[in-house]
Amino acid sequence: MNINRFTHIYFIGIGGIGMSALARYFMAGKTAVAGYDKTKSEITEQLQVLGAIVNFEDKLEAIPEHYKNSEKTLVVYTPAIPQNHTQLNFFKSNNFKVLKRAELLGDVTKSTFCLAVAGTHGKTTTSAILGHLLYSCNVPLTAFLGGISVNYNSNLIVNGTEVSVVEADEFDRSFLKLSPDFACITSMDADHLDIYGEASEIKEAFVAFSKCIKPNGKLFVKNGLPLKGITYGIEDNADYSAQNIRIENGHYVFDVKTPKGILKDFKFNLPGRHNLSNALIALAMAVEYGCPHQQLAKALASFMGVKRRFSYHIKEDNLVYIDDYAHHPEEIKAVLQAVRELYPGKFITVIFQPHLYSRTRDFADDFAKALSGFDNVILLDIYPARELPINGVTSQWLLDKVENKNKALLSKTELLQVLKQNKAQVVLSLGAGDIGEEVYNIKQTLKYAG
Known part of the structure; x- marks a missing residue:
């Protein structure tokens, strides 16, 4: 689909963290953006400041008139929107091009070198670390985050369009719309059983996601998961392993064992072994992409976290x-x-x-x-x-x-x-x-x- 033929995009659920990142992306490209959300929030207020038209009532008259042209307007919605939503059904019944958020994200990132972060836990922090590492190494990237990065005060990091970093969301099997070059899977615990029914179904979905990687791409998996790829883990025999871990002045300091040798003395500010694991896989993906050790070490030490993550x-x-x-x-x-x-x-x-x-x-x-x-x-x-x-x-x-x-x-x-x-x-x-x-x-x- 040629997204560029649309001059307007209407987001239903625009205040969602993933939806708002896409809205910011298109506004940065000078596309007209409007949308609906159920409640006002800090995110919707920020979007309005940037120029988005946002309404909070599910009524047809709340849709701006210049978004009611099916030739010019693309409609995007989140799976959390109920099936009886008045605005969504208006667009569907009047021959508008209507996409789920994941479909649009897949379309936007298809022509980029895409690094996708999947897993039932750790996606947002890992993708924020990875986006920050690549940005600090001057990679021409756009990172779509599922939380607000403290370093950038945004859920969108922009330094170009050749590379993308995305969260690969397992909810509603959304991640199957992506075609990443690099992908990691941090965990495969049971969740979203309202969608999947059985824990075995969610594991099968992650296996299916691993097959979405482009030819000659790379899959990174936490050591112990039932998938083949480049492994990572804390103080174990994985391909990438955090070693010699110590706490100095309230921060983690550690070395990284790689397939090619030891990278020494990384400093990381976030607490908890789960966050250390998130930092390790972000480093592994950045190293495999080609980022140099010294720049990565400096970048990781400057990572300040994600809002509402510890x-x-x-x-x-x-x-x-x-x-x-x-x-x-x-x-x-x-x-x-x-x-x-x-x-x-x-x-x-x-x-x-x-x-x-x-x-x-x-x-x-x-x-x-x-x-x-x-x-x-x-x-x-x-x-x-x-x-x-x-x-x-x-x-x-x-x-x-x-x-x-x-x-x-x-x-x-x-x-x-x-x-x-x-x-x-x-x-x-x-x-x-x-x-x-x-x-x-x-x-x-x-x-x-x-």
């Missing part, structure tokens, strides 16, 4: 508050490992908002086990996102499974009241729902507690 909001001797997007049991375990490593012996309170009724149901025992590792557990009600309630699946049901004498189910208002009396040492807020919008209130309450 983001510090209070970092004092007697009080720490960290916010993270973790919404799967394995991600919660990884955050707990990192915080225990950084703050041994400290009393740790977790505030967790479960995301989706189906995910809560499917992984209830695993969630309970992961949460039981904290010293104090506070649950908020389940964030439904695109789902209707499932009978019997509630946060109270999940909380009853948590083996911890310090636990409570609170509303957001009750949470702030409890935190006012809290003599916390380390507090974490976790989840993929709207808990991120409570960060400021939690921070302010903790700062002035007691």
Whole structure:
């Protein structure tokens, strides 16, 4: 498809993190952009500042008139949009070219040298590190990120169009629309069982994704996954391995064993072995692309992270508050490992908002086990996102499974009241729902507690 024949693009779900990166990309190329989203957010406000027309009501009259020409307007939507969406059905029934987000991303990156990051965990941080490494090595790239990079204050990194970095999203099998030159798979844990049904189905989808790589391309896989490719791992016998790991002044310092020798003394600022693994695979892909060691070392040391990925909001001797997007049991375990490593012996309170009724149901025992590792557990009600309630699946049901004498189910208002009396040492807020919008209130309450 020749995207260039369209002068206007209308995004349905424009406030989504992946959709907004594409919107930014096309606005940078001077294409007219408009769209719909359910709620206003910092992202939609930023898009409006850049020139996008954004509406928040699913009505036909909310669509700008000059976007109602099917010859000029391309329509893009996210799979999270319901089938009965008025605007989407108008475009579909009036012969507009309508694409899913993944189809457009596949089309945009098809003519580039594409590096794709797949896996049920770690995609956003890994792709942000990789984009930053390549940008710092002056590679002419565009990186489409699933989070806001702190270094660039954006989910889009632009330094040219010859190379692309993308997240290969397994939701709705979206990643099968990509044709990468390099691809990595960080993990293949069960998730999105509302889409896949069985854990075996999601593994088969990752296998299918591995076959989407272009001829003579390279697949990178975490050591132990049932796929053949260039392997990577922490302190093991993989092709790329982080070795001689130590912590100096609160940062990881490590060497990288490669198929051609040892690259020494990389410094990395993010905590947790999961993040160290993300940095390692980004380095491996950048090395295989041809980036020089010294520039990579300097670039990695300057990487500042991704918003809502182990983001510090209070970092004092007697009080720490960290916010993270973790919404799967394995991600919660990884955050707990990192915080225990950084703050041994400290009393740790977790505030967790479960995301989706189906995910809560499917992984209830695993969630309970992961949460039981904290010293104090506070649950908020389940964030439904695109789902209707499932009978019997509630946060109270999940909380009853948590083996911890310090636990409570609170509303957001009750949470702030409890935190006012809290003599916390380390507090974490976790989840993929709207808990991120409570960060400021939690921070302010903790700062002035007691």
